[in-house]
Amino acid sequence: MTVDRGTRPARRPVPTTRAHEDDLTPAGVDGGHGARPVPEATVARLAVYLRVLTTLLGEGRGTVSSEELAAAAGVNSAKLRKDLSHIGSSGVRGVGYDVSRLTAEVEATLGLTRPHAVALVGVGNLGHALAGYGGFAQRGFPVAALFDVDPALVGTTVDGVEVEHADSIPRVCAERGVTIGVVATPAPAAQQVCDHLVAAGVRSILNFAPTVLVVPAGVEVRKVDLAVEMQVLSFHVARRHGTVPAAGPAATPRQTPREAVSR
Amino acid sequence: MTVDRGTRPARRPVPTTRAHEDDLTPAGVDGGHGARPVPEATVARLAVYLRVLTTLLGEGRGTVSSEELAAAAGVNSAKLRKDLSHIGSSGVRGVGYDVSRLTAEVEATLGLTRPHAVALVGVGNLGHALAGYGGFAQRGFPVAALFDVDPALVGTTVDGVEVEHADSIPRVCAERGVTIGVVATPAPAAQQVCDHLVAAGVRSILNFAPTVLVVPAGVEVRKVDLAVEMQVLSFHVARRHGTVPAAGPAATPRQTPREAVSR
DNA sequence: CCCTGTGAAGCGCTTCACAGCG
DNA sequence: CGCTGTGAAGCGCTTCACAGGG
Structure with missing residues (x-):
């Protein structure tokens, strides 16, 4: 649907709220069948799972649980299972996922069945x-x-x-x-x-x-963008040291107190 | 880009809820209470704004509107204004932002006032x-x-x-x-x-x-992670070519909101 | 008018918690 | 029992739309 904001001409639509086009019923719709898009965030993680799976394959592992695969990929298991549910994967309850099969499924989803x-x-x-x-x-x-x-x-x-x-x-x-x-x-x-x-x-x-x-x-x-990455890290360094100065002329009295540790 | 906010320490998989608050932080960006943290997503964009601002400074521009700055940074203006509101910036209504002042404010927020x-x-x-x-x-x-x-x-x-x-x-x-x-x-x-x-x-x-x-x-x-980046692109290539449903040759129904600005 | 700043709504991702199958 | 798959709740970011100052 071609986003193209930026050329938005002052947007003067109908006064009220925009006509809703979604008929999504809150409870049971389930999104219908089939055409369930894989979330963008999931796609990026699939690539990480694939790397772990490749390693497991090389080690001759036959199956792997969501818990183990998730730990190796640095995410929690609920997220992993949800991710895999988006690609229509099928694990075996009580057992886990077949490594070679899951590998193939992830590769297929990522379009890696042929070179680019x-x-x-x-x-x-x-x-x-x-x-x-x-x-x-x-x-x-x-x-x-x-x-x-x-x-x-x-x-x-x-x-x-x-x-x-x-x-x-x-x-x-x-x-x-x-x-x-x-x-x-x-x-x-x-x-x-x-x-x-x-x-x-x-x-x-x-x-x-x-x-x-x-x-x-x-x-x-x-x-x-390397500069962006470095500057984001810089932000966290500064935050940790409590040296985040409140910008502006005496405005913004709130100052990040020390002891602000996270992650 | 591979942002990966929130690298989790990959704690032991404790079955039930964790009783220890030992070291896991409550998943906020801000450890201390009260202080309004700058959203992680905003931090990354500030670095982009800064790059544009630096260019504008070099061109001798005195002020810039949110609309123009946003366009140059590839985001919409509402997002930009919201981002700047998080760092306590002050633009001038009817005019825009003072380029050199805003530059200083962003640099201060990112902790760039001294080298790392x-x-x-x-x-x-x-x-x-x-x-x-x-x-x-x-x-x-x-x-x-x-x-x-x-x-x-x-x-x-x-x-x-x-x-x-x-x-x-x-x-x-x-x-x-x-x-x-x-x-x-x-x-x-x-x-x-x-x-x-x-x-x-x-x-x-x-x-x-x-x-x-x-x-x-x-x-x-x-x-x-270059491999991740390539594989995400591979996914989109495959999706376009119909390996994954939901796309016709002409209209891509679910276009990722990347920059699609006409100029 | 022009623009910024912002409450509120919207949306998507994450997390929880449990039904259910092997 | 162990583990998957998933509805539902939670949370944070994005977008809207407008109040309000210059």
Whole structure:
């Protein structure tokens, strides 16, 4: 349904509340059958469960309980069971989950039954490290193409893949069936690179550049921002030390008292 | 992005309710009572606002409206205003926010008024790239120490910082007042490294290793897991291609509310 | 008018607690 | 009995809509 807020023109709808379109009866509806969407939060955790399951498989474990799997994944067991219920999994009561079967179910849900060709744009400091990161190909995400604009890099190969000029993005991505793009360029170049990837048909993008990427509806962007991560940690450091200053001119008399420990 | 708020200490699976209040905190962001905590989700966005504000400052902008700032940060304006209300900010009605003042307020809230010494453990592929990533020092997070266990790396310098053996973590971290640790080791080593950091007094950790770190209460862990990010994208690719119900070729009924701004 | 700040409603995720099956 | 699957309650974040100051 294409969100597109931001262009909202002062929203002057009918005076009263918006007509409710949900006929959800509170009690028994159960959401109907089938088309139950997997919550976004669940999807991220499925990937974590999968990692644990892979380890268990390697150890030859046949079954695993929700309690054990949850502990290994760092969540509580109720959440894990709820997550698995979203993918229609079937454990055995009194026993647990069949490891190999659950592994297959999670992989199927995550769309990992076949590889996804990845294009990585920006072979600088970080990009180079990402390209060399074995975890990609190993987990079903072969790096099918590398791009940069630096003439000193174009033509070189990283881990057996040739670096091509960013101008080739449309052609190369189409040729190699790239479905996922990774942006590891400096911030100023990121939006343009993103636009090229989208034009090339890439609908899923992982953004390492410290910029908000604007994309059309239907394109999924996830971002990894090191500065944000560090600053969030900084916030917690400051909070612990009680040094969170109340901003403003003598306003906000409330001050976080010391002894505020959590997590 | 992989936020993972609330890393649970993975306590023993006690069947019934826990009677001990030993160390588990009541799941709030704020330990003390009364003080209105800044929501975790808000903290992450403040970092994004700050980046935009810094740009605006550089352009000499004096004021900015919530609408404009929100658009640049990829959120809607109501959310932005709510976020700013949590830090006790004060805009001017009919005008907007004073850019330099708001910048200072956000920085103060995030605890960026003074630098945070960072220790980076694991100077491999990724770790090396992170160490060389200018964004760290530039944004107030000087890399004060580098550690590894590889004899071939120990003794070398990266970006002017000497790589020391991981055994030195406690001493060096204490000496240099490290408050934030970054774990960029292979998965098997991560937990041990984490334990050392915690023992050295580090209370905030950014984890790049694909493992769940178990830490005592009071230690904040954020994780960045590339495999998880890729697999989440894979899920959306699969969903689009009809492996999972609910999507037609034209209208995606359940589009994740990412930024979909037209400009 | 323009904009901010905010109570209140809405929504989704988390947690609880237990029914129910092996 | 042990353990899964799930209704229902709980909680926090998001969104709405408007009061109110400049």
